[in-house]
Amino acid sequence: DSGVTQTPKHLITATGQRVTLRCSPRSGDLSVYWYQQSLDQGLQFLIQYYNGEERAKGNILERFSAQQFPDLHSELNLSSLELGDSALYFCASSSDRGGETQYFGPGTRLLVL
Amino acid sequence: AQSVAQPEDQVNVAEGNPLTVKCTYSVSGNPYLFWYVQYPNRGLQFLLKYITGDNLVKGSYGFEAEFNKSQTSFHLKKPSALVSDSALYFCAVRARTGYSTLTFGKGTMLLVSP
Numbered sequence: 001d002s003g004v005t006q007t008p009k010h011l012i013t014a015t016g017q018r019v020t021l022r023c024s025p026r027s028g029d030l031s032v033y034w035y036q037q038s039l040d041q042g043l044q045f046l047i048q049y050y051n052g053e054e055r056a057k058g059n060i061l062e063r064f065s066a067q068q069f070p071d072l073h074s075e076l077n078l079s080s081l082e083l084g085d086s087a088l089y090f091c092a093s094s095s096d097r098g099g100e101t102q103y104f105g106p107g108t109r110l111l112v113l
Numbered sequence: 114a115q116s117v118a119q120p121e122d123q124v125n126v127a128e129g130n131p132l133t134v135k136c137t138y139s140v141s142g143n144p145y146l147f148w149y150v151q152y153p154n155r156g157l158q159f160l161l162k163y164i165t166g167d168n169l170v171k172g173s174y175g176f177e178a179e180f181n182k183s184q185t186s187f188h189l190k191k192p193s194a195l196v197s198d199s200a201l202y203f204c205a206v207r208a209r210t211g212y213s214t215l216t217f218g219k220g221t222m223l224l225v226s227p
Contacts, residue, residue, distance in 0.1 A: 002156065033214075041205065043157075044215040056214050089158055101147070102215060104156040 003027065004105035006091050012111045018079040021108045025072055025093030031055070032074040033094070033102060034066055038087040049074055079113045115140040117206050117218035125224050127196045134189040134221045136204030147205040147215070148178055157203060163187060174198070174213040194225045 003026035013019055025032050034046040036059075044057035049068035060066075063081075068074040078085060088109050092102040116139045124133045137145060145164060149157040161172025168180040178189045187204060204218045 002158070004156075016179050042219045045214050045216070048214060056212070058214060092157075101162060103159060104149070106156045 002103040002105065004091060004093050004103050006089075006105035006108050007032075008108060009106065010111075011110050012113065014083060014113055015081055015083060017081050018077065019081065019110065020111075021076040021078070021089050023076070023091030023093075023105060025074070025091075026103055028096055029093035029103075030072065031094045032068055032072070034060075034074070034076050035090040035092065036087045037090060037106075041087075042076075043090075046076070046085045058100075078110070083112050086110055086112045099107040115206055115208055115213060115216045117204050117216055119202075119204055119218035121221050122219075123189045123222045123224060125226065126195050127226050129193050132191050132194040132198070132223065132225070134202050134204075134223060135226065136186060136189065136218060137185050139185065140203070140206050140208045140209055142210045143182075145207040145209060146178070146180060147178070147207075148172065148187075148189050149203045149217075151201040151203065151220070152198075153208075158187045160202075194223075196225045196227055199223055199225045207222070211224040 005024045007022045030051045033048045037043045048056040048058040052068050057102045066076045088107045090107045091105045094100045118137045147162045148160040152155045161170050163170050163180045170179045201220045203220045205215045207215045
């Protein structure tokens with residue numbers, strides 16, 4: 001158990017809908033990262049938050065957004081969903097001091113029908 | 114831009130034999146290097162990392178990796194494979210200078226046969 005929690009574990013929804021994925025980082029970690037894992041794209045970095053502020057952006061679509069709250073949990077919002085958004089979404093956390101390790105949550109499996 | 118190459122989609126090895134999963138990287142300056150493992154329907158688990166010092170890094174479950182700066186490689190090794198080592202392995206790199214995110218390779222599936 002990495003100490004990173006993600007909810008829900010599974011999500012099934014329809015095209016055009018909006019969903020919210022939630023992540024709670026390990027105790028003491030200020031950084032939260034979101035990744036998307038799909039068969040064709042592999043593991044893609046989406047976005048990072050550090051202590052409530054956006055720090056880095058990767059291959060995140062404009063339809064997707066995220067935020068980190070004062071209690072350091074984070075939410076990833078996916079809107080106008082398309083079939084191609086079906087993937088595993090992982091959250092990771094770290095202390096973000098140089099060569100620190102990112103610890104991953106169990107993921108949310110999203111299926112868009 | 115930084116990148117990671119894992120040239121083998123799959124590695125097959127018999128239980129008890131040594132295993133190697135290859136990784137090469139490209140990054141500006143010196144790197145931080147990581148290996149993660151993913152079991153089916155699970156998140157990525159940290160195995161080991163290279164920060165500085167000894168080029169041979171020992172990690173969890175008997176795995177080790179050797180940092181080779183001249184060959185820009187960070188191959189994962191284990192002297193004796195177990196069937197339970199069968200999983201998807203990811204190499205990742207991050208630059209030391211400035212601020213950069215972690216870049217992952219595409220992953221290598223390791224299959225250990227009994």
